[in-house]
Amino acid sequence: MTGALDLIVSIAVTHVRARLRQTFVGVLGVATGVGFSVIMAALMQGSQEDFVAQLVDAMPHVSVSDERRNPPVQPAEQDYAAAQISGQSTPAMRRGVKNPYALMASLEAWLPGVVAPSVQARAVIRYAGRDTAANVVGVDPRREPKVSKIAAQIREGSLEALQRASNGIILGDGLAKKIGARVGNSVVVATGGGATMSARVVGLSHSGMKINDETQAYTLLKTAQVLAGQTGLVNELRIRLNDVMQAREMADRIEAQTGYKSVSWQEQNEDLLSAFAIRNLIMYTVVGAILLVASFGTYNIVSTITHEKTRDIAIMKSLGLRESTVRRIFVLEAMIIGLGGLLIGWALGYLMSRGLGSIEINLPFGDKNHLPIAYAPQHYLIAGGVALASSVFAGYFPARKAASLHPVEIIRGAS
Amino acid sequence: MSAPLVVARGLTRILTGEIETTLVDGVDLDIAAGEFLAITGPSGSGKSSLLYLLGLLDEPTRGELAIDGRETSRLREEARADLRLSTLGFVFQFHFLLPEFSALDNVMLPMRAFGRLSDRQMTAQARDLLASLGLEAHMGKRPDQMSGGQRQRVAIARALANRPKLILADEPTGNLDSHSTEQVLAILRKLVDETKTSVAIVTHDLSLAAQADRRVHVVDGRLAPHAAPSNPA
Structure with missing residues (x-):
């Protein structure tokens, strides 16, 4: 099994290395997607955390006021299952x-x-x-x-x-x-x-x-x-x-x-927090779209490689390589592109975060004179995970098509 | 007497489509262990199609095929691939080496897919194979750095990598000069004589066919009842 794995890795790496320029463009596409996803998430969460922190600092975490959520229960309501009370006036308390x-x-x-x-x-x-x-x-x-x-x-x-x-x-x-x-x-x-x-x-x-x-x-x-x-x-x-x-x-x-009546800061700012949830949903949708577009590049590259390597695929299958092995070779090529893009994208996202965080700017709220940036591992993991998954997804279809090629047709055509 | 390595009964391959074409038609054929069989016939007679069926590269429309005692007609694709890897070796008219890999790596490819040997054993075996075919000096070269004859010898070495019981060769000398043709033929002959590996070779080359132990002639997808050794094509 190790031998087959080595084989898959060595063929995939050789294919990718033989098309350095194409691979570089694909990697760059994924890296840009990951980098911008990271910086976008860092900015969105940074501004949200900053805003919430100011909000929380400015107000008590829980406020107990001299009000009650519901009117006091009347004695008649305590004694009977159903009671109708009319003409009641609110006592001056x-x-x-x-x-x-x-x-x-x-x-x-x-x-x-x-x-x-x-x-x-x-x-x-x-x-x-x-x-x-x-x-x-x-x-x-x-x-x-x-x-x-x-x-x-x-x-x-x-x-x-x-x-x-x-x-x-x-x-x-x-x-x-x-x-x-x-x-x-x-x-x-x-x-x-x-x-x-x-x-x-x-x-x-x-x-x-x-x-x-x-x-x-x-x-x-x-x-x-x-x-x-x-x-x-x-x-x-x-x-x-x-x-x-x-x-x-x-x-x-x-x-x-x-x-x-005891009101938490969350309850007091329910609308704002809901708005943040919607904002995050929009953010992740945009991030997903960016990474999806990047995966088209991966699809193109793997498609091109499988097209160019039709004869090699036929010979590998005729030698006895299983369909699944051939499929894994090309899925691995997509993964290499995704992984390369992920690592460069992480570095890009981090450097952009540092760069944006160091720019002095007057914000419309608060005293901050720098853009609030959140450095959270989950931004990197989500962007990287989505990028890798979409790369594998993009590579799977041309890989499946390549693996299902009938070797006889290609061998006949090449002979 | 031992059982034949290959037993084909009523092997038929029909291409469906607007016009139905019968490539191989009810072929009964046995190949014994250690036998050198030549398959001859005119162009388009179905000899390569027969070879592809025997090599499990194609599936018969009808008929039965047993290789090394194993009935293959109901095998799934993965099992057919495993049988090809362990029992069969292919040599084609065009060398079909992977262009980015060295001769040594090309020979090691089926070994690595098989995965039965350690890296060191695979390298040693591949080196021995290439050396036995006179390619000591070319192990590190890529296919585009070798001559046609050298490439074909690398392809033979690759076919032998997993010590198959049957080598299937489709016009292996079709693109070679006479010197390289003789070399390839000598290698195949030696293989049969020394290792008792069976060889089935599709060829137009009369001299090559004449050196086989047995010759079958294919006409219109069927085996001709009486092969004519002096006039195979």
Whole structure:
């Protein structure tokens, strides 16, 4: 068997080597396909990961709000299999998470992550006659750095300064620019509920996401509670998990335990993630098409070789080589072209990734000034696997045709 | 008396198509072990077609063919290929050597396909074969670097590579000069005499046919009842 394998390899290699130029063109076709598939996948995944990372950094992994997904079950519904309730009016309930600190302690007992309270208040921030709508987030400066990157995102001032100043506020740098405020200035914060207060700008934050930087402001929890008009109010528990991918599972468990609506970052960005899935589907379709086109080159080369080698095929069969052996020779030739293209394509894809990754460019989102490139082995394996499979597939048909040649017809014709 | 190596009974080959053509028509033929058989006949008489049937390169439309005691008519393609590889050797009018390979590699080709010997054994055996045919100096040459006679001797060496029991030769001297023809004939004769290998040769060459142990004459796909050794063509 080893002898037959040696024979197959030596004939295939000899055929391919005897047509160096043709082989080179075929290899180049596959290499281009693989190389561009790799760089395309690297760019697509890189940008996706970058975007998701910014998204995940900018928001809690799980957000527990003072809402419930379903209205509370009525006593009549508990007692009877079927109940019709009419004329029910929604009772005025105090907003907020009940016993937030006890709840936080209970969650932290089992949750693989940290929890921080926050209060959200919609407000208008005014300075020097200019005003802008803002989302004021009341935070606990000791806990908040554990659940968000706010501390690292402070460009001027510091998060701790919120505790030192009375009514301190940290503005997103985009927001500050809009109204022309700087650190040390006093701004007026007014809510729709009628609360108005003067606050001193103690810092500027920059998350890299324009929408956040132009609308977000941070105050102490107490300050935001005053703005929201309810002392002791906590309307959101922000949770950062050790493993960001556990967010969905943890959100379900928290909701089951507390009854409060718990939303994972995935749920919050379901549409975006679906769009990514569609984008990936499009990407792999295009990659498949590129590699399919490259395989036409392999088909052509193997077809040409089998056509030129008709007489050799006849003699090999007359000597006693099986059809399957002859078929394997030509399939192996296609594999050699595919393998050569794969290896060069991998190198090409890697070098292009390095090259593109080093180009400085201003991106429309975030702070990055380089194209985000993901270096993932699976890009190489998928592109290489598809290229090799399509080469073998392309080589199989001419190989099968060649192997089924009737030697007598060719020997008669050549004699 | 030992059983014949080849037993053909009612061997018939008909080409179907718009016009049906009978190439071989009910041939009964035995070839004994160690026999040198010449198959003669006019052009288009079906002698090469008969040889291809005997060599399992073609399948008979009717009839039975046993080679080395094995009935072949119901064998699958792979089994026929295996039997060709192990038992039969072919020499054609055109040498049919693989052009990119050296003489040594060409001779080793059937050995490697057979896979019974180690690399070293295959190389040694192929060298011995080529040397026995006077090709010591040409082992590393490709076919385009050799003369017609040398190529044909390489082709004979290749046919002998797996020590077949039967060599089938189709006009092996058709493209050779008289000196090379004599050489090839002497090789085949020696093969029969020394190794008891059977040889069936299709030829127009009267001198070659005269040196065979037996001659059969084919006319219109049938064996002529009485061969005429002095006038085979």
